[in-house]
Amino acid sequence: MPITYTSGEQIEVYRFSMPVTVGVPFLALFLQSFVPRIFPGFAIYFDLPLLVTIFFAMARRNPISGLFTGAAIGLAQDMLGPYPIGIYGIAKTVVGYLASSLGAKLDVENAGARFLVTLGFYLVHAAVYFTVARGMVNLTLHWSWKYGILAGLANAVLGVGLYFVLDKFKQRT
DSSP states (O other), X not given: OOOXXXXXTXXXXXXXXXXXXXHHHXXXXXXXXXXXXXXXXXXXXXXXXHHHHHHHHHHHOOHHHHXXXXXXXXXXXXXXXXXXXXXXXXXXXXXXXXHHHHHHHBOOOSHHHHHHHHHXXXXXXXXXXXXXXXXXXXXXXXXXXXXXXXXXXXXXXXXXXXXXXXXXXXXXX
């Protein structure tokens, strides 16, 4: 599945209704917080707020919008977790900005491109999170390539399915 470069005139920019813009991230945050109580391994491998950040950033194709989407979702996720506020906020801000910038340059509407983009952004997110947590907050975390790749692949598979469901809510500008 080729990833094609598109010109500025060919790029479709989408917007979303207010209930979708607010409701989907809240649902992702809710599921990320409460599903691990039933399935403890869920939070280890999946990051639903990250997938929502990537989807909205790539669909809107506006770096400033992607930046703010990532920051808002990341800070909300920080408030629900045990670590200092700002770690997820910084990581998801970087991913939101990069995903929207990439979405403006490439056709990211097919499954293969979405899979590769999600895998790549999961690894970027993990690297930024690890760097901020170790370097700025002085948390004791250990990096594992095996876990990182496995979790990235799991998120990429889940992301491709989730993106096709969320495509139903897109509205052309």
